[in-house]
Amino acid sequence: MQLSRHLAVLEVRVADTGDPDLGVSLSAAVDIAPRWIETYRDLTIAQSGSAPAGMPAAFVLQYLLDPIASTIATAAAVSHVALDADAGRWSIGLDPIYLYPVAVQLRAADDRLLVDREERLEVARAGYLATATDIATRLPTPTRMSSRQRLGMAEDLWQMALARVAGEPPPQRRSCCLIYALPGCAPCAGCPRLR
Template sequence: MSRHHGYLTFVGGRHLSRPLSSALEFSAQWRANLTAVNTRLYAVPSPPQVASAFVLQHLLSIPAQVSAFAAVTGPWHADLGTLDDSRISCDLAPGLYPERLGFLSLRPAAPELEERIAAAGTAYRALGREIAQAYDGGVKVSTRQRLGMVDDLWQMALREARGAAGQGLGPAVERRSCCFIYALPGCHECAGCPRLSDTTLGPRDE
């Protein structure tokens, strides 16, 4: 799987430094560390909602990327486990994003690509919703933001997997959630940001 991906390394058969449950437990310190990095890089106090959104994205990216890349580059189905029985894990890069993703096992999956993708998406969303609901963001995080991010991270991982497999990247994902990167100096909304398409979206909805 790793040879297909531009910035992630997939490691099979063992846990890396942070199993998923450990990464979730680390999220408060992860947010604090990321806020400190952003404050140093941008030379202004970083709004806490930026790190809150990014850490949730990073947590969801662990099962999303493993599941999507196994399905698209397979024919495999990744065993994601549960929050109580982590079957996936990560190592963080110095920039505090996952750079290596671990999985304990893959099993053969349906030969039809779209059937594999559907099954992978179902497994990911079940775990992703658990993560989103269990996550303490340190700031108010609406249901729209939490569940929207679950869907967004799947679509983003699937888009990257299809692109890596030579199926074309396609257009940017039209997101339901916001990462708040625009709140940092010199930054602006991402392609597909809901702020660019939904004029009714305000801070309380995000």
């Protein structure tokens, strides 16, 4: 798919009728997330010696939302299409060892052709945020995750996706991935701790 050329680290696939979902269906994200968070926690401990409370859940939420944010924002920015963000059409393929997204698959839906760039970006953003907010709000986490973190992550990933497409540095975030709490790691670009 042409969109994959703009998303260097994420393969974009359009599913044919009968194609299975990739590893994680967004419509089942809330059901799958607890196991994914636990497995990601164990993987982080094996790699870094610790997994700070809240960090595995923050990464899983980011991994759920970033592929759809990146794909929808890129399509809206580089084409005339505002992709339908309905969770039922999206699934994410994960790296088999490190569990981060490597592919996103979408099924046929009611995508909108909009020539006006500002209108297209607003329609795309509204659709993405509706799906992302639902996932972020309902995501079960083993430790408390504030609404600022959840909803901030949804908005942050949209802004980060637009910045990548424009070749701009990451914007200041409202949410935190907590990577700074791992041994030897520093806050990432845009971290709210750097304000």
